[in-house]
Amino acid sequence: MSEPGRGPSRAAPPDAAPPDAAPPDAAPPDAAPPDAAPPDAAPRRAAPRRSWLDVRWRQFRNAPRPIVRAVSASLSVALVLAAGYLAYDVALSRGAALPGGDLRTLAIALYIAAVLGIGSLITYLVVPRPTGARGAAGRSGWSAALGLFAAVPIAYLVMVVAVQLIRPLLG
Numbered sequence: 001m002s003e004p005g006r007g008p009s010r011a012a013p014p015d016a017a018p019p020d021a022a023p024p025d026a027a028p029p030d031a032a033p034p035d036a037a038p039p040d041a042a043p044r045r046a047a048p049r050r051s052w053l054d055v056r057w058r059q060f061r062n063a064p065r066p067i068v069r070a071v072s073a074s075l076s077v078a079l080v081l082a083a084g085y086l087a088y089d090v091a092l093s094r095g096a097a098l099p100g101g102d103l104r105t106l107a108i109a110l111y112i113a114a115v116l117g118i119g120s121l122i123t124y125l126v127v128p129r130p131t132g133a134r135g136a137a138g139r140s141g142w143s144a145a146l147g148l149f150a151a152v153p154i155a156y157l158v159m160v161v162a163v164q165l166i167r168p169l170l171g
Contacts, residue, residue, distance in 0.1 A: 066127045066143075070150035073126060074119030078151075078158035081111050086162055090170050108159065115155035116148060123147025 050058070085107055092102055124147060129140040 066146060067150070069126050070119075070123040070146045071154065073122035073147060074115060074151035074154040075158070077118045077122065078115045078154050081114055082158045082162040085111050085159070086167060086170065089163075089167060111159065112155050115158075116151045119151035119154070120144045120147035123150065 088098075088107055089104060092098065092104065121144070124139055124144040127143040127146060129138055129142050
């Protein structure tokens with residue numbers, strides 16, 4: 001049967017809920033949300049605000065594994081090559097007659113290129129690409145780029161420490 005002004009009606013199945021009824025899985029309107037604490041629980045305090053230093057220290061302590069591997073690879077290469085540069089620099093300053101003469105500027109340029117290249121290569125080999133939806137770990141340019149971005153500041157920082165702090169101690 002149809003009501004006046006509504007057009008023909010269709011018969012509803014006998015087990016259907018009236019159109020204005022709430023869905024069967026909906027919570028009653030006076031119910032608390034499922035993640036709410038029970039009424040007898042103590043109220044939760046807001047997390048305390050951390051200072052800038054606390055936030056950075058927490059990030060340092062909980063660094064992602066790929067970042068740690070990239071920094072470790074570049075740092076180990078930079079330390080070994082900086083030790084070689086320091087030996088070359090000390091030998092030249094003490095009067096050693098090496099072939100080619102004084103090539104310290106070229107040595108620093110080669111040091112930087114080697115740290116960037118070898119650090120990126122090692123990072124490419126030890127850091128897998130993020131698995132994502134496919135779940136297949138492998139190698140990609142992402143790993144090499146991560147190694148390159150980690151190697152740039154490390155190469156310069158290690159060289160500054162070697163030349164400005166350690167070299168004066170060696171005389």
